[in-house]
Amino acid sequence: MSGTLTAALQAILDHPLFGFGITLGAYQLALALFERTRWVFLQPVLLSMGLVVGVLLLCGIDYAKYRASVNMLSVFLGPATVALAVPLFLNLRRIRQLLWPVLLTLALAGSLATALGIGFAWLFGADHVMQMTVLPKSVTSPIAMLIAEQLGGIAALAAVFVLIVGVIGAICGPGLLTRIGVHSPAARGMALGITAHAVGTAQALQEGEETGAFSALAMSLMGGATAILLPLVVALVA
Template sequence: MSALLQTPLFWAALTIAAFIAGQQLYRRTGNNAFLPPILTGIVLVSTTLELSGISYTTYMEGGRFLHLMLGPVVVMLAVPLYQFIHTMRKQWLRIALAVTIGSGVTVACAVVLAHFWIGDDAITRTIYTKSITTPVAVAISEQVGGISALASAFVIITGILGALMIPPMLKATRMDDPQTLGLTLGICAHAIGTSRALELGPQQSAYAAMAMTLTATLHALVLPWLV
C-alpha cells in the first residue's frame, strides 16, 4: 500500500474518481448548486492526502498529468461558441464592454478589500487572478509575485460562489436573458461558471465560453504590465 501511494498514476486516477463521485452526488441531489462536483472532489482528495500523510509534492507527480489537460479542455469550449458566432459578431461592442468593465470591477473590488482587510502584499497580488480560469491564473500569479497554489484556491472559491449566486441574482433583477447570464457567468465565475452555463442551455454556454476566454486573454495581457 505504501508503494502504491507513491505512484503518480494512483493519484491521477484517484482525482478522476473523486470528481466522478462528486458528479454522481451532484446529480442525485438535483444539481444542487451548493454541491458542485469540483468541491466534492477537492474534499475527497484533500481528506485522502491528510489521512495518508502524503505530501502535496508527491500528489502533484500524478496531478500534473491532469493539470496539463486544463488548457486543451478550455479550447474545447470553442464547440458551443461556434454555434452562436454569427450573433456574437454583431454584438462585439457589447461583449467587449462587458468583459472589460465587468472583469475590471471584480478585480478592483477584490484587490481593494484584500489590501485593507488583510494587508498582505503576496495575497493581494494573488487575488488579482481570482476571476481567471485556473491555468491562466497560476501562470499570471507567478509573474506578478503572487502564490500560485493560493491562486488556484481563490479561483475555485470565486467560481463556486459565482455559479451559486449569479443565476438567482440576475433572475431577481429580471436580467437573466441567456446572453447576459452567459456573459456574467463567464466573466465572474470563469470555468466553473461556464460549467454551470452548460447546464442552463447552449446559448448561455456559448456566451460564457466567449466571456471566459476573452477575460483570461485580457488579464494575461494587462495584469502583468499593470501590477
C-alpha cells in the first residue's frame, strides 16, 4: 500500500503540468488571502512566489524541471499583455483629456526614477557593471534584460532588480499615495505604472478600471521610452 502511494505521488510530481498547477494554485491562494485581509505583506506576487519555492524545495524539484513544466504559461504572456489594451480602450476619452499631463509626468517621473536608481548604486559604491544592471529597473523584465545586456550589465540580475522594485512598489505604493493625498485614479495609475511596471499594474487593476488603464499606459510608455532613449543617453554621457 505504501509503495503504491509513493508511486502515485511520484507520478504526480513527474507530471508535465505539475509546475503549472502549483503556480496557478499558489497565486489564487495568495490572491484570496490578500483580498480577504488586505495586508500589504500578503501581496499576491510576493506570497505566491514564496509558496511555489517552498513546494519545490519540499518536493525536491529543481528549477530546470519546474521551468519545463510551466512553459505553457509563457504562451499566455502575450495574450495577457495584449489584454491590457481593453482598459486602455474603455478609458480612451479620459486618456485623451489628460494626454499632456501624462506625457509630462512620464518625462519627469520616468527620468527621476531612472536617475535615482543609478544614483543610489553609485552612492553605495557599485561598479560600472552593477550600475548598468540597476539602470533599467523601472521597466518590465524582458525590456530591462535587453537594455542591461546592451549597456554591459548582467541581464539575469536586472530581472531580479525589476522583480524587487515591482513587488516593493505594489506593497508600499498604494498606501504611500493615499497618505500623501493622491486619490485621483489617473495619478495613482501613472505612479504605479512608472515605478512598479507590471506588478504595479496588477495592483492598480485591483483598485479600479481607470487606475489600471493609466498604469498600463504608463508601463507601456515607460518601457518604450527607456528602450529607445536610455542607450542613447548612456552613449552620450560615456
